[in-house]
Amino acid sequence: MNKPLLMLILVTCLSFRSAAQIATRPFVRAMGQASVFAPPDQVKVDASIVTQGSTAQEAASHNADQVSAVLAALHKLLGPGADIKTINYSVVPNYKYPQGGGTPTLTGYTASVTVEITLGAVSMTGPVIDTATEAGATSIGGLRFSLRDPEPQRLQALRLATLQAKSHAEAMASGLGGKVGAVISLEEGNAVRVQQLVASAGAAASTPTPVEPGLIEVQATVVLQAELN
Numbered sequence: 364m365n366k367p368l369l370m371l372i373l374v375t376c377l378s379f380r381s382a383a384q385i386a387t388r389p390f391v392r393a394m395g396q397a398s399v400f401a402p403p404d405q406v407k408v409d410a411s412i413v414t415q416g417s418t419a420q421e422a423a424s425h426n427a428d429q430v431s432a433v434l435a436a437l438h439k440l441l442g443p444g445a446d447i448k449t450i451n452y453s454v455v456p457n458y459k460y461p462q463g464g465g466t467p468t469l470t471g472y473t474a475s476v477t478v479e480i481t482l483g484a485v486s487m488t489g490p491v492i493d494t495a496t497e498a499g500a501t502s503i504g505g506l507r508f509s510l511r512d513p514e515p516q517r518l519q520a521l522r523l524a525t526l527q528a529k530s531h532a533e534a535m536a537s538g539l540g541g542k543v544g545a546v547i548s549l550e551e552g553n554a555v556r557v558q559q560l561v562a563s564a565g566a567a568a569s570t571p572t573p574v575e576p577g578l579i580e581v582q583a584t585v586v587l588q589a590e591l592n
Contacts, residue, residue, distance in 0.1 A: 389591040391535050391543060394552055395528030396585075399516040400578040406485050409450070409504030410437075410495040411477045419454050419472045426454075426474035429499040436498035437480060440490060451477035477504070483511075488574040508576045520583035525549065528587035536591055544590030552584035 412429045416422030438445055454474045458467035480491055485508065492503050510516065529543070536543045 389541075390547055390588055391532045391591045392586065392588045393528045393531035393535060394584065394586050395524040395526065395531060396552075396582070397520045397523035397527060398580050398582045399520045399523070400580055401510060401513075401516050403485055403508035403510060403576050403579050404483070405509050405511050406482050406488050406576065407507040407509075408480045408482065408488060408491055408495075409477055410480065410492075410500040411451075411475060411502045411504065412499060413473060413475045413501045415457075415471055415473055417471050419456075419474075422472040422474040423454050426476055430476050430478070433495055433498040433500050434478070436494050437491065440494045441480075441482075441487070446481040446483075448479055449476060450479045451475065485574075485576050488576070489572040492572045492574070506574065506576075508579065510579050510581070513579070513581050516579075516581035517583060520581050521551070521585060524583045524585045525587070528585050532587055532589055539591070542592045544592040547588045547590060549585060549587050552586045 410433060412426060412433055414422055414425040414429055416425055434447065437447060441447075452475070454472055456472055457470045459470045460467045480495075482488060482491065488506060496503065528549075532543050
């Protein structure tokens with residue numbers, strides 16, 4: 364047998380032996396979970412405009428006029444560079460159904476448009492709701508608060524989760540009269556979750572609409588495996 368092949372066999376055998384020793388070595392496995400809360404710095408607001416008409420064209424035309432009024436008011440409030448986009452548009456027929464059954468009768472059409480307004484200043488949420496409804500928006504959807512960049516909170520949550528996992532491992536080892544040794548592995552147990560708090564708002568009243576955004580929860584989980592000495 365040539366020398367290089369012999370060396371490869373010896374290294375392979377030693378590697379298998381080392382892996383077997385690690386696999387049979389006592390270890391402790393613990394999980395840590397942590398949440399970090401932060402105030403949101405971004406919010407999305409949905410404003411819908413619904414109109415009726417005897418024909419599809421009439422309903423759509425009325426809707427276009429009303430949408431234009433709402434957009435003009437929002438751009439006046441937020442400036443020409445406002446982040447506003449249409450996320451839904453529909454024109455559907457309306458029918459009246461006889462109580463005793465039979466053929467339904469066409470009564471007209473409903474046109475609906477929903478625009479999404481993204482705000483970098485959460486404090487503008489109330490004024491946007493009031494402006495949209497005063498200009499002709501017929502309903503305001505859920506408010507979706509979030510973080511533009513949750514990475515700093517994510518890193519903090521991972522650090523706290525790791526400390527908790529280490530503390531749990533030490534407690535379990537202590538219960539057996541042992542101690543935690545070298546770390547074998549450390550990994551995220553699940554994907555880091557960013558919980559977006561959802562709020563709702565009603566139609567505008569005579570006073571400014573109050574909005575309380577609350578806090579955003581960024582949650583992380585880690586799994587620690589370490590030697591048990």
